[in-house]
Amino acid sequence: MSIQIKPILVALRRHKAGTLLIALQIALTLAIVCNALFIIHQRLANLSERSGVDEANVFVIQNQWAADWTTQQIDAQVRADLLALRQLPSVRDAAPSTGYPLQGGGWDNFVTMTPDQVKPTTDSAVYMGDEHLLDTLGLRLIAGRNFRPSEVLVMGTQQVVIPPVVIVSKALADRLFPDGSALGKSFYAMSATPSTIVGIVDRLHRQGVSQFDKAHAGQSLIWPARPDDARGIFYIVRAKPGQLTAAMREAPKALYAQSRMRILDPKDGIRDYAQIRHRVFDSDRGMAILMGIISAVLLAITAAGIVGLTSFWVGQRRKQIGVRRALGATRHDILNYFLTENLMIGLGGVIVGAVLAIGVNLWMVTRFEMDRISVAYLGIGVAVLLLLGQGAVLAPALRASRVSPVEATRSV
Amino acid sequence: MFAYYFQLGLRSLRRNPALTALMVMAIGFGVAASMTTYSVFRAVSGNPIPDKSEQLFTPLVDNWGPQQNYKGEPPDALDYVDAMALMRAHEAKRQTLLYQVQMSVMPGGGRDLPLSANGYAVYGDFFPMFEVPFQYGSGWSTQDDDARSAEVVISSQLNQKLFGGVDSVGRTVNFSGHDYRVVGVTRPWNPKPRFFDLFNTSGFKDASDFYMPFTRAQDLEMRSNGGNSCRGSLTFTGWEDYLQSNCVWITAWVELDSAAAVARYRHFLESYAADQQKAGRFAWAPNVRLRDVMQWLDFRQVVPPESRISLMVALGFFVICLVNTIGLLLAKFLRRAGEIGVRRALGASRREIYTQYLTEAATVGLAGGVLGLLLTAAGVAGVGVLFPPQIAKLAHLDASLVGLTLLVAVVATVLAAFYPAWRAAHVQPAWQLKSN
Numbered sequence: 001m002s003i004q005i006k007p008i009l010v011a012l013r014r015h016k017a018g019t020l021l022i023a024l025q026i027a028l029t030l031a032i033v034c035n036a037l038f039i040i041h042q043r044l045a046n047l048s049e050r051s052g053v054d055e056a057n058v059f060v061i062q063n064q065w066a067a068d069w070t071t072q073q074i075d076a077q078v079r080a081d082l083l084a085l086r087q088l089p090s091v092r093d094a095a096p097s098t099g100y101p102l103q104g105g106g107w108d109n110f111v112t113m114t115p116d117q118v119k120p121t122t123d124s125a126v127y128m129g130d131e132h133l134l135d136t137l138g139l140r141l142i143a144g145r146n147f148r149p150s151e152v153l154v155m156g157t158q159q160v161v162i163p164p165v166v167i168v169s170k171a172l173a174d175r176l177f178p179d180g181s182a183l184g185k186s187f188y189a190m191s192a193t194p195s196t197i198v199g200i201v202d203r204l205h206r207q208g209v210s211q212f213d214k215a216h217a218g219q220s221l222i223w224p225a226r227p228d229d230a231r232g233i234f235y236i237v238r239a240k241p242g243q244l245t246a247a248m249r250e251a252p253k254a255l256y257a258q259s260r261m262r263i264l265d266p267k268d269g270i271r272d273y274a275q276i277r278h279r280v281f282d283s284d285r286g287m288a289i290l291m292g293i294i295s296a297v298l299l300a301i302t303a304a305g306i307v308g309l310t311s312f313w314v315g316q317r318r319k320q321i322g323v324r325r326a327l328g329a330t331r332h333d334i335l336n337y338f339l340t341e342n343l344m345i346g347l348g349g350v351i352v353g354a355v356l357a358i359g360v361n362l363w364m365v366t367r368f369e370m371d372r373i374s375v376a377y378l379g380i381g382v383a384v385l386l387l388l389g390q391g392a393v394l395a396p397a398l399r400a401s402r403v404s405p406v407e408a409t410r411s412v
Numbered sequence: 413m414f415a416y417y418f419q420l421g422l423r424s425l426r427r428n429p430a431l432t433a434l435m436v437m438a439i440g441f442g443v444a445a446s447m448t449t450y451s452v453f454r455a456v457s458g459n460p461i462p463d464k465s466e467q468l469f470t471p472l473v474d475n476w477g478p479q480q481n482y483k484g485e486p487p488d489a490l491d492y493v494d495a496m497a498l499m500r501a502h503e504a505k506r507q508t509l510l511y512q513v514q515m516s517v518m519p520g521g522g523r524d525l526p527l528s529a530n531g532y533a534v535y536g537d538f539f540p541m542f543e544v545p546f547q548y549g550s551g552w553s554t555q556d557d558d559a560r561s562a563e564v565v566i567s568s569q570l571n572q573k574l575f576g577g578v579d580s581v582g583r584t585v586n587f588s589g590h591d592y593r594v595v596g597v598t599r600p601w602n603p604k605p606r607f608f609d610l611f612n613t614s615g616f617k618d619a620s621d622f623y624m625p626f627t628r629a630q631d632l633e634m635r636s637n638g639g640n641s642c643r644g645s646l647t648f649t650g651w652e653d654y655l656q657s658n659c660v661w662i663t664a665w666v667e668l669d670s671a672a673a674v675a676r677y678r679h680f681l682e683s684y685a686a687d688q689q690k691a692g693r694f695a696w697a698p699n700v701r702l703r704d705v706m707q708w709l710d711f712r713q714v715v716p717p718e719s720r721i722s723l724m725v726a727l728g729f730f731v732i733c734l735v736n737t738i739g740l741l742l743a744k745f746l747r748r749a750g751e752i753g754v755r756r757a758l759g760a761s762r763r764e765i766y767t768q769y770l771t772e773a774a775t776v777g778l779a780g781g782v783l784g785l786l787l788t789a790a791g792v793a794g795v796g797v798l799f800p801p802q803i804a805k806l807a808h809l810d811a812s813l814v815g816l817t818l819l820v821a822v823v824a825t826v827l828a829a830f831y832p833a834w835r836a837a838h839v840q841p842a843w844q845l846k847s848n
Contacts, residue, residue, distance in 0.1 A: 017831070021739040028732045032725060039721070066516035066526035068589035115645060118479045157635060158654050160646040192645045231514060231637060263516055263528040283718045286798035290449075290722050294729050297441050304434050305736035312743030368717040 008341045018309050019345055026349025026385055029302045031356035034381035035364065036291035038373045043284040043291075047277075051101040052169075052203030054138025055273035057092070057239045059248050060100050062269050064232040067261040071156035074228040077259060082132075084254045085235060090243035091251070095136040097129040097234045098227045099207045101220075102273075104280045106207030108216075109189040111176065117188075124172050124189060125206035125213075125220040128155060128227050129236075134167070134201065136238045142170065144183050144199035147224040155225040162191035163223045167199035171218030189221065209280055211369055244272060299388060306392035310338065314400040321400055322407030331401040338397035339390060346389040350382045357381065414771065421772030425779075428744065432776065435740050439780025440787055442733030443821045445726040447784065448791030451813055452799055453723045455806035456616070457715045460603035461543065465705035467669050468541065468607075471498060471681055473688075474699035475658055480643040486699055487641060488712070489611040489660040493693075494684075499535070503680045504666035505673070508535040509626050511662050512612045512638035515587040517574065529570060529587065530637070531622035532609070533629035539565070539596075541667050542608060544623075547571075549581035549596035552625060556595075560627040564592035570621040571597045590632065592624065604806060607705045610712040611663050612638025616802040636661045678702050716803065734828045737776075741832040745769055749839050756841035769833035770826055777825025781818040788817050 012019045063081075065074065078096055085094035099106035107127075110120035127133070131147040147165065155161040166189075173182035186194035204220040206213045227233055235255075239247035252264050264270060271279075278285075314321075321334055361373040425432040459465050473494045474486035481487065490498070495509050510532045517527040538544070539551030544565075552563050564585065571580055580594045605615030633651040642659035668674045678700075685698030703711060745752075752765060789809050796804040 017742060017835070018739060021735055021742070025732055025735045025739070028728065028735065032728045032732070036725060064514065064516065064528055066518070066588070110643075118644075158633070158651050159649055188645065190642065190644065190646050192647055229635075231635060260519075260525060263526050265528060282800040283716065286800070287718050287722065290798045291725065294445060294725055297445075298729055298732060301434075301438050301441065301733060301736055305438070305739055308431055308434055308740045309743055312747060315747065364721070368721060 005340070005344070008337065008344060012341065012344070015313065018313065022306060022309055022345050023349040023352065025302055025305055026346055026389065027353035027356055029298055030350055030353030030381050030385050031360050033295050033298060033384070034353075034357040034373065034377050035360050036295045037381065038361070038377045039370075040288045040291045040295075041377070042371065043288040046209065046284045047281050047288070049205065049209070050203060051205040051273075052137070052139055052201065053101055053205070053273060054238060055277070057241060057244055058137060059237055059239070059244065059251075059270060059272040060276065061235040061237065061251060061255070061264060062232065063235055063255070064263040064265075065230060065261065066263050069230065071154065071228050071230075074156075074230065075154050075226060078226055078228055078233060080258050081235065081255055082130075084258050085237055085251060086132075088247060088250050088254055090239055090247040092238045092240045093132050093136045094235055094237045095129045095133040096226050097127055097133060097236050098229075099125075099127055100234060100236055100276075101137075101205035101207060102209065102276050102280045103207040105210070108206070108208075109221075111172075112188045112190075113176070115188050115192055115194075121187075122172075122175050122219060123212075123216045124168070125204075125208075125216075126189065127204075127220065127222045128225045129222060130224065130226055133222060133236070134199075136236050137204075138238060139204055140202040141167075142200055142202045144197065146199060151224045153225040155227050155229070157228075157230040160191070161223075161225050162189075162193050162195065163225055164193065164195060165198045165224060166195035167201060167222045168197055169201055169204040169218055169220040171203075172221060173197065173200045175219055195221075195223065248272065299384070302385075303388050303392040306342070306389055307396060310342065310393050310396040311399070314338070314396045314403075317400075318403050318407050321403040322405055322409075325403060325405035326408045334401040334403070335397050338393055338400055342389050342393040342397075343386065346386045349389075350385055353385070354378055354382065413767075417768045417771035418775060420768060421775040424744075424748075424772055425775060431740055431744055432779075435737050435776050436779045436783055438733040438736045438740075439777060439821055439825055440783030442730035443781065443784035443817055443824070444787030444791055446723075446730045446820070447788040447813060447817045448795060448807075449719070449723040449726040451788075451792050451807040451809070452795060452803065453715070453719050455808075456605065456719050456803060458604070459706060460605055460607045460709075461705060464541075464543065464667075465607075467667055468705050469666050469668055469674065469677070469702050470708050471664050471666060471677070472701040472703075473498075473681065473685055474696070475660070475694065476643045477694065477696045478699075481699075484699070486701055487660040489639065489641070490662045490664055491658055491660050492655040492662060495662040495664055497684065498664055498666075498681075501680065501684070503677055504668055506537040506541045506667040507665065508538040508541060509662050509664050510534045510538065510608065511626075511629075511636040512609065513624065513629055513634050514637035515622075517570075518586045518589070520574075520586075527573065529621040530618075531620045531624060533626040533634065534623050535626050537667075538623065538665075541665060542603070544601055545599040547597045547599045548579040549594070551623075552595050557625055557627050560631055561625060562590065562592045562628055563595045563625060565596040565598060565623040566594055567598050567619055567621050568600055569619065587622070587624075598623075605709060605714045607709055607714075608665060609638075609663060610708060610714060611661075612636075614716075615709070615712075615714040616806070618802075674702070716799075718799065719803070722798070730824070734824055737825060737828045738831060741773060741776075741829050742835060745832045745836040746839075748836075752836055752839045753841040753843065756839065762837040765837040765839075766833050769836050770829055773829030773833065774822055774826050777822035778818070780825060781821030784821050785814060785817050788813070 082094055085091055108123055108125045111122050111124050112120050130152045131149050134146050151165055153161050153163050176187055177185055182197050186196040188194055206220055237251055364370045472486040474481055475491050476487055499509055513533050515529050517529050519526055536552045536554050536557050547568050583594050584591050602619035606613050640659055640661045648654045648657050668677050681700040682698045685700050688694045792807050792809045795807045
């Protein structure tokens with residue numbers, strides 16, 4: 001093989017344009033495919049983020065009040081609604097809440113360790129609910145206890161209510177108390193009074209999936225209060241296993257039977273977690289699909305381009321091939337020649353391409369707050385393109401190897 | 413001559429169907445990917461109010477200070493105290509505050525369930541400032557603002573639901589238990605992006621149902637249905653406390669129609685913030701912003717990064733398709749070196765060879781463009797799979813996109829063909845004739 005490299009180089013010098021075009025195409029393809037694969041990986045990682053919720057059985061009702069009620073009236077209605085929901089045969093439990101995981105944005109508070117600390121320690125998503133919220137969402141309590149009914153306060157429209165007790169996610173507990181001593185400790189979440197951690201749940205996703213949320217991933221807290229806000233409330237409902245559809249059908253009827261002075265949006269007022277996930281990860285899924293299509297078509301076109309140009313070269317060099325065969329080169333030698341030639345062009349291409357790929361990624365890091373590409377992706381991309389080149393060149397090279405030595409003797 | 417070259421081109425393309433199909437597909441896919449993503453980008457990056465975008469400004473005042481603001485920028489909305497101060501100062505030709513409110517329309521007519529209505533609390537200047545088109549009636553006056561009147565402007569859509577689409581000016585509508593007099597009905601109006609409310613929205617939302625006086629909304633203590641962002645520890649227990657807090661939730665807009673007016677207003681903002689510092693309300697130097705519509709869209713990054721990234725990747729894809737086409741054209745043209753040699757020997761000039769091969773390339777480009785058009789149509793129709801619904805539905809295939817698709821395909825292919833055609837034109841006739 002090593003003997004062949006020099007004649008290949010000489011031959012390539014006579015096809016500068018074609019060689020450069022293939023190398024350039026391989027380089028650009030590598031730059032784009034690497035980054036596209038990396039984007040796909042990241043977006044798919046978003047899609048598979050776990051929420052901590054028993055997603056197969058939980059759904060959310062967005063309830064807007066249609067009457068000008070006082071906080072007391074709303075609280076009475078909320079209690080009655082919850083009682084009605086919990087009594088449904090298909091329902092395991094129901095709870096009021098200010099929001100829900102993967103909602104697509106919601107309430108979060110800064111957290112400080114002392115009341116007069118100005119720079120916050122971190123940020124936490126805030127959920128307010130009653131003692132049923134843990135069971136309704138299906139959260140796993142890993143330390144401490146649930147809220148007691150007596151701890152559940154009432155939060156009216158324009159009030160700041162800071163309950164003295166709080167349940168936090170493990171991520172928040174670990175962030176605030178890295179030594180694992182969170183239970184029983186307290187902190188301030190934009191409040192003048194402290195909240196003491198009485199329970200820790202394994203996992204509770206934030207409402208949002210933005211860059212800011214990612215920077216504070218999984219950091220959430222639950223305060224015990226019924227959000228009797230005049231604007232509306234979320235009811236979270238957990239169906240008995242396998243009864244989600246029935247529960248989603250019965251729940252609005254049960255609520256309307258309590259009072260018709262409410263608005264449940266017919267389009268997306270009641271959504272299960274399949275729909276919630278679908279909505280919140282819309283753009284992630286779309287990007288992954290688009291990058292997937294582009295990568296596939298791109299690789300196909302690059303392969304086809306290599307087939308086309310190599311076929312042309314083989315056609316051009318039939319005579320020379322014939323001479324070589326007549327002078328004693330085996331079919332295997334000819335095949336090897338074209339494979340090696342392609343490998344050399346490919347290597348040149350991927351070296352330039354790797355630099356380009358890193359450049360494109362760095363540009364996206366500064367421009368779109370993306371992560372740095374990992375070397376693994378570059379490696380995979382290089383391997384894929386070199387194999388693609390060898391695969392693409394195989395058919396024309398085989399055709400070349402079948403050129404008969406007789407061709408050397410033909411004048412045309 | 414051109415028609416003859418076109419025919420020659422077609423014949424040559426038929427000779428290598430596989431190579432031709434490959435080139436046409438490369439151009440077609442490349443142009444379609446670019447045009448599909450461009451149709452989305454065009455929709456989200458446009459100027460929503462071209463004739464006034466340089467006269468409308470949104471002022472911001474840093475009421476959080478360097479320790480609590482985000483990277484030195486003032487918050488993206490105003491608190492109540494600053495908003496009202498700007499309104500009272502009346503330093504601009506027109507000005508409005510706004511925030512999102514949600515109400516319910518009581519059952520009546522044929523409806524037995526209440527309806528949800530989303531709208532804005534605004535000042536009367538909102539309508540002329542943002543050129544809101546009216547079907548019936550008009551907005552309200554500054555006097556009505558001052559009188560804190562229970563008036564409302566509704567959208568044609570809500571008018572259709574409530575009054576069957578007839579002229580409802582003067583009629584009464586009950587929102588969340590309070591009566592309002594309809595003073596105007598807008599035509600369908602939903603600027604995209606919704607430049608005037610980028611604090612509560614990402615720019616793309618269904619049209620609003622109503623607009624009510626800001627002053628009236630204050631009297632009813634209507635809490636914003638949109639964003640609300642605060643710093644420090646929260647202590648308010650009621651509406652009055654809330655208004656005095658550092659929570660930001662109000663967007664302000666002013667209309668300034670000359671560079672001098674802009675400079676004056678900027679100066680006013682600076683001195684307002686300086687006064688607050690003197691009065692001890694702010695413990696920091698004035699930190700204010702005054703951005704016009706396009707600057708505001710840019711700052712709030714209304715164009716989703718997904719749209720930019722996908723456009724970039726699609727353009728890169730197109731470039732690769734073109735590199736591919738250059739290579740294939742080169743192969744195709746040089747395979748006919750003998751033919752070119754004969755033509756040259758018979759007296760054809762280089763220029764004629766050039767023209768012939770560029771025409772052939774243009775034929776490929778046109779075929780690629782037609783394929784690209786079909787794929788773009790499919791792409792635009794299926795864009796809902798790739799982008800969130802509120803953005804996907806903005807993308808559409810119109811005459812300009814059709815024209816652009818064909819033009820880009822042909823021009824790009826001809827450009828790609830320059831080098832191969834140059835090589836073809838420089839074939840040495842003597843060489844070709846000799847070797848045969």
